[in-house]
Amino acid sequence: MKTSAAFIATFAAGASAFAPSSAVSRRSPSSAINLAVGETAPDFVLIDQNGKTFTRSKNKKPLVVYFYPADATPGCTVQAKAFQEEIQSIRKEYKADVVGISGQGAESKQKFAAELGLDFSILADDGDAVRKAFGVPKAAFGFLPGRVTYVLDKDGTCTSVYDNLTDAASHIQAAKDALEQMKPAKAAKGISLPFSLPFN
Template structure:
């Protein structure tokens, strides 16, 4: 009798996995959309410093990743590290990575990879929830989403792709390039 009750409970719980697509989308929809102002937040980075979103008065790439020191997250962090100087110089922007592990985990991860940008500890996933980052892999993993914000904190781009971690850097740079003001053609009048 206990076995049949357990099977029934599992069947009822599993039924939501086969819900129509429209219902599933509602549960995993991104809350922060292009054109909206990102929530303000203050989180501790790998160096014990507090990073506050509203204090960054320049464009900002905010990327959420599942966990420190995992294969995909390592690829993603390395890709951002390879481009961080270019992002800072060419786009006058900065990058922060956010996941749910604590500051000690962030410190170890940053040291392993030689990261020159802040990775932030969102231990209770409060900021992840404020941004509305959806769960991935049928709700089992924290999602991998990159947001590009302008200097006022307005979202200009959202990129959601769990499987291709390295692609986030190119999408972020494309969004930053679109925000970059066009240079005026320099010319001198002949009189």
């Protein structure tokens, strides 16, 4: 496992010049991969770092689901820290939550979360079944698991997709931008008059 994580970290650093660096808002109609904006996310049941079960369909609030290549690699550490720094504001301002998903087991998740002091769920997708169900695209010419963030509304419908392997920290702002767009419009203050008043 350590060898695999080391390879991912080394390759990700070398692949930065070739990896995509822009946001993807929706897939092209001809693409057969990647959950698209407007589609309902697959249901899944996974165990987090604390041994708790997370079921996507039981979640009844907006949800940020971010897939990352591997625990304890440099980019994934940066990404997890960025989400940890914003998790309280995400929960308070947007009434949403965050889950991170990668292919390592629960023991790896527990160690990674403890090292970073994470208080949001990172889920063990051993065998990558959920990654495959979402159709997460691979990165770096197919050599690495992709780093993709999906934002779901309270009903599980995808409202945003952000795909960027190399700029791990950018995923948090992309997620917050999507959550901001989902907020209900605030009622206008004051009284609207049904006619215009003449001022001349």
